[in-house]
Amino acid sequence: MTKYVMNVGLEQTNNAMSKAKTDVTYFASHNLDYQPINFPTLKSRRKRILDSKKIIREKLKDFHSNDIFLIQTPTYLGRFFTSMLLKTLQQKQVKTIAFVHDIDDLRFKRREPWKNNQYEVKFYNNFDVVIVSNSNMAKFFRKNGYKGKIAILGIFDYLVEEIEWQFPIKKKVNVINFAGNLKKSEFLWQLNPKYYSLDLFGNISEEQLKKLKLNVKYEGSFNPNEIVNKVRSGYGLVWDGNSRFPTNDDRLLNYERVNDPHKVSLYLTSGIPVLIWEKAALAPFILKNNVGKTISSLDDIYTVISHITDAQFLQMQQNAEILSKKLRTGFYTENAIKNAEKLLEGE
CATH class of the missing domain: 3.40.50.2000 (Glycogen Phosphorylase B;)
Structure with missing residues (x-):
């Protein structure tokens, strides 16, 4: 055979x-x-x-x-x-x-x-x-x-080719990373982050670059092997669709009820905790392994991360590093x- x-x-x-x-x-x-x-x-x-x-x-x-x-x-x-x-x-x-x-x-x-x-x-x-x-x-x-x-x-x-491996900074910081197709992620431009910073990775249009708000930074577009060493602190955001709120007719966000978004693997391979929609199929996995928190809408981001203690964050980060080895192999x-x-x- x-x-x-x-x-x-x-x-x-x-x-x-x-x-x-x-x-x-x-x-x-x-x-x-x-x-x-x-x-x-x-x-x-x-x-x-x-x-x-x-x-x-x-x-x-x-x-x-x-x-x-x-x-x-x-x-x-x-x-x-x-x-x-x-x-x-x-x-x-x-x-x-x-x-x-x-x-x-x-x-x-x-x-x-x-x-x-x-x-x-x-x-x-x-x-x-x-x-x-x-x-x-x-x-x-x-x-x-x-x-x-x-x-x-x-x-x-998430396979990572042989590079100088760097796990993220071991410190709780209010940084939210989002990696993906920024051109279709219009919900990002509905956010007004005052108490956290938003770092964006992926393809972006010139028009979107001009609309970047205070505390929102475009970090560039990288291949999957490079980006794991670019996400260096904070949390990884998993969200899709048309709005910062879930709606019944939002096909892309509702797809996460049955799908495993690949960006979850990217964030965990990088060694950072995840923020994911509470009704996503991967939400129970994230909570069970204590590698992140769930949110009901994007307006929950600061409320959720503000209640995470330094010790809790470091534990989630440590758990993400353990998962990272499994994902990379x-x-x-x-x-x-x-x-x-x-x-x-x-x-």
Whole structure:
């Protein structure tokens, strides 16, 4: 039996999309002896239809019955390509594991009426096992028609290449770090921080730069390997959506009810505590491991951090450093894949 992991050649950018999948490929291959199979990106629908059969035949030529193929989804190769890939794997009697990074039909508002949550989730019935981020996502899968076996990740790991490692300053300071796509994070410009400073990391527009308020500082855009040493103090903020308050129609914030935001892993790998929405799927993980606090809205930030003592902050920081080692070495990825393999064997 040979184990393979699908690696799609996504463009390396200063964001989490390619980072998370690259890390899974690395930990699966280095920790668990999976062989990476590189697939090219197929940007046009025409190319996907014309080239799919040829590419799949070439990539799967050495696959045999009872081999294992770990496929990270969404593949962004198109539904036509992915369907043909799975059909070929089934014909070869290869066992398949889906490692789910995102549920795009839930994450983005689709225009086509046939693209709904049940359609995307039921598609995963073509896999033998799925690895989902957390128990909330597992419940979502069950509710929307998935009938197969489920393994749970817990939190995304975060590989850091060999650099001079620096944990943050061991002192409580009222600094809030936010890393992400600043262009879509309009809620940041609704804040008026008086009693804390807000440090921003990521892509920003010229117009947004001109709107920076007192106590708000733009720190720059860095690749995922560099930024862990740029976040040096305070807390990491996890929030998404259109407003500093949660609303029922805020699709992006409500997505955090089932999703594991990759920025949580960034902050914890950097060794800083996290501030996260109280209804986020990862909120129980943060509280259980004592590596942060929950907030009901962004207006809660100062109230929450002002009630944290120096000793409490240092304890959360110490706990974050312990988690950091696990995240940097692929602890959660390795465990989830091992559990998925046991499910394949019927355990």
